[in-house]
Amino acid sequence: MNETLNEAMSDAQFTAWLRNTSARRLVLIEVAVYSGGQQRTRFLSTGAYVTAPDDTPPNLAYQSIVSTGMQFTEQLSLGGEASLSAGDIEIDNPSGIRDAWLNDVWMNRPIRAWIGDPRWRRGDFRLIFNGVVADIAPKGRDKLALKLRDKLQRLNTPVSEAKLGGATPNKDAVLPLAFGEVHNIAPLLADPALLQYQVHGAAIEGVIEVRDNGLPVRITADNASGRFFLAAPPAGTITVTVQGDRPGTYANTVAALLRRLATAYGKAGDRFVEGDLDVANLAAFDAAHPQAVGLFLAGRTNVLNACQMIASSLGAQLVMSRLGQLRLLQISLPPVGSPTQVGPQHMVAGTLTPVSRSAPTASVKLGFCKNWTVQTGLQTGIPVQHKDLFETEWLTATLADSEVQAAYRLDAEPVQQDTMLLRRVDAEAEAQRRLAIGRVPRTVYEFDGTAEMLALELGQAVRVTHPRFGMEKGVVGQVVSLAPDWLTGHVKVGFIV
Structure with a gap:
């Protein structure tokens, strides 16, 4: 050469x-x-x-x-x-x-x-x-x-510090932000004299409904500025359900909202541009995961935290490639894609080692369709079942595997994991995916890889064949850690099976 x-x-x-x-x-x-x-x-x-x-x-x-x-x-x-x-x-x-x-x-x-x-x-x-x-x-x-x-550090800045301004009592309040569809949020009173409320700091898709102490009321919406006006003075607490941020085209999927947050919010000098995104990865994730989500921010939240609240709804993580491009990855077993073949010839002899093993999970409970303003003891004439909903912060989806529970003598009631998902069908599907991964113990292995293994990427599927650890006929796993040493041409590879 x-x-x-x-x-x-x-x-x-x-x-x-x-x-x-x-x-x-x-x-x-x-x-x-x-x-x-x-x-x-x-x-x-x-x-x-x-x-x-x-x-x-x-x-x-x-x-x-x-x-x-x-x-x-x-x-x-x-x-x-x-x-x-x-x-x-x-x-x-x-x-x-x-x-x-x-x-x-x-x-x-x-x-x-x-x-x-x-x-x-x-x-x-x-x-x-x-x-x-x-x-x-x-x-x-x-x-x-x-x-x-990695460049995720650039997203460790407030989503927005824009304040309402003006001369009203809320002039120093940070403007609220709504992404996707959010239910029963508490809007910011922008102008008491005009009965004007702010739900988002920019244009929105539209207001679905406004309620006063749980009762629907008439309003005039100003979608271009993210505001609405009450037709009459309120009797109690005003809440609103809204489809939020619309930069041009409304979106409510995980990948689309993360792209919007990373490129349009946070400090101007730290925002990502198109070259900071793995466009192909985000497009593929969006196509595979069209589930609707919604996030409401009423105070100071940093961009990275906001992004992760959305991504974790589908068990996904924000990851920067070593070339500095934002990706969305899931722990998914079996992993997606054709696995790369890894054999003893790709490992430094004697380095394949188990490093951790997870405990099994018998059940999963996910919170979804968040009620952003919990209201108890409403006295207005709305149906009892509606009052119950207003008193409940989360709807939940729970799935359990009785065989795993009995075999490992595990508790039946899982700890709730909250998501920004909106629909029960999506929450149940995600709970099923997580349960399928967690119902058996999972082991993470590491090995020192040869130069060919430097091409591996996080999240990639591998088929590992080795005389030890039950891998004689090959096992399919997912790459979860990489520590390349470019001067020696080796890389420490971690994978989960």
């Missing part, structure tokens, strides 16, 4: 180079930092490297001061909550010559890394990480450590 290729290198050529134990490996790092009163980019590397005169950028020398490659771990949470992948980079600091770097501002600055051969042109290096710096810290007397996070 020609290691100074001018044309684009194929994946097969790149893998062959990684597999070559005598190959010279070099990591190039470009990291933004606020230093000396201005934004700068520092160009670091694990070895000497200068770009060619006709490279982009030309004649650029990288500082050979990084003492380790990219040490970074990607993982799916087995509990379903969002998790920020993490790692660090060690920088040489002999005799404290870079102590001043500790006074620079690194936090939440972008960082990218590439790997290649010192003899390659800059354009042939492969991107292996695209994330942000959490911070910098000393690591002993002669090292500094850049603490890394």
